[in-house]
Amino acid sequence: GAGVSQSPSNKVTEKGKDVELRCDPISGHTALYWYRQSLGQGLEFLIYFQGNSAPDKSGLPSDRFSAERTGGSVSTLTIQRTQQEDSAVYLCASSLLPPPISGTSGANVLTFGAGSRLTVL
Amino acid sequence: GIQVEQSPPDLILQEGANSTLRCNFSDSVNNLQWFHQNPWGQLINLFYIPSGTKQNGRLSATTVATERYSLLYISSSQTTDSGVYFCALDDKIIFGKGTRLHILP
Numbered sequence: 633g634a635g636v637s638q639s640p641s642n643k644v645t646e647k648g649k650d651v652e653l654r655c656d657p658i659s660g661h662t663a664l665y666w667y668r669q670s671l672g673q674g675l676e677f678l679i680y681f682q683g684n685s686a687p688d689k690s691g692l693p694s695d696r697f698s699a700e701r702t703g704g705s706v707s708t709l710t711i712q713r714t715q716q717e718d719s720a721v722y723l724c725a726s727s728l729l730p731p732p733i734s735g736t737s738g739a740n741v742l743t744f745g746a747g748s749r750l751t752v753l
Numbered sequence: 754g755i756q757v758e759q760s761p762p763d764l765i766l767q768e769g770a771n772s773t774l775r776c777n778f779s780d781s782v783n784n785l786q787w788f789h790q791n792p793w794g795q796l797i798n799l800f801y802i803p804s805g806t807k808q809n810g811r812l813s814a815t816t817v818a819t820e821r822y823s824l825l826y827i828s829s830s831q832t833t834d835s836g837v838y839f840c841a842l843d844d845k846i847i848f849g850k851g852t853r854l855h856i857l858p
Contacts, residue, residue: 665845665846667848674839674848674849674851675841677845680844680845680846688845690845721794723796725796725846740784740786740801741786741798741801743798744796744797746794746795747794
């Protein structure tokens with residue numbers, strides 16, 4: 633697609649429910665990132681996928697969080713047994729190639745989706 | 754992990770003023786990007802600048818990798834420049850806490 637697409641744009645759920653957030657990166661982009669942004673805060677790194685390599689999960693805050701990327705394209709972030717502190721905007725971004733592999737600057741540029749706003753009641 | 758510090762945290766300027774935003778980092782990097790998050794939350798890449806200087810209209814950026822800092826310059830500010838400016842770096846694209854810029858008409 634022309635840009636990074638995320639769905640749903642808004643999700644309201646009850647504490648204890650599971651949620652799935654979807655990210656459809658730009659076609660052909662090999663690197664995909666998930667971030668979380670709480671109100672008025674910066675972006676917190678969650679997980680990073682690069683091609684067929686094992687993902688870097690070092691930013692996932694607890695074992696209730698998981699993510700997968702099927703076929704090197706669409707990614708799903710799953711939050712199990714949601715808590716109120718999970719409320720945030722979840723942002724996905726992709727780039728053609730990850731740093732530092734690329735020798736061309738444009739290939740590392742991140743393009744962000746509009747985000748999925750999650751509210752846990 | 755690598756540490757990223759941005760300054761100032763907040764900046765209020767009159768339209769037409771110039772500003773300099775700073776990003777310090779704790780280790781050598783081969784990837785540094787500047788982003789603008791508009792008041793509606795959309796993040797837009799401004800520069801990919803692991804080293805050197807780039808300019809795009811009223812915006813320019815300089816990274817001195819050996820001294821571990823990057824600067825973003827905004828000249829002749831407009832109200833549409835308001836928002837939060839982030840630098841991000843390293844393979845995992847770690848973000849600083851940002852500089853919140855308010856341009857007053």
